[in-house]
Amino acid sequence: MTGWHREHLPREVIPLSPRQIREYELPYVGRLRKRGLEPEAVYQLLYRLAHQVAAQNVTTRAILEENERIKRGLSQWQSRIARQLEAGAGQDAVVYPTRPPFGNQGRHPSA
Template sequence: MRHGTVYGGTEQLHPRLVRERNFSTVGLGRRGLDPQEVRHFLHRVAHELATLRQEVARLHDENTRIKRALRDWQSAQARRRTP
């Protein structure tokens, strides 16, 4: 499986994909996993994924801001040194 894909698919892992993931039923009756428990877990995973995506976006913005401030500072220092 390639990084950023879902079960060998081409879409990046996204909270919506986790929430909407369906599992096959196994056998007759109540064999296999409890569907409610699986659904609850998937919602928890989706929530965590959404939180992490927001944090990554926030950190990206902060990184951009800091880089811009550093470039501005470096330019100001270079201008001070130039007679």
């Protein structure tokens, strides 16, 4: 039994859509489809789907980390403004920036 490895995939693998996955037809072994599916084709599809899911997990993780960073920045900004107001500095003494400090000026890191 031979498994599929990274070198069996082209460098840029085009992700399969959910519809393509549902409609994907694997070749059969033997005559009249009585012996089952071709093992190599099954392993190739499984590895391709695993590769696709891994790439999506990396993207999802990056988005969640960015979301947490933005939430922390907003919370810090809100706390700073609240402390200024509680200190009795008055509305005139509070400096309101045009937007909270999010690092990348509110843009996604890939932008």
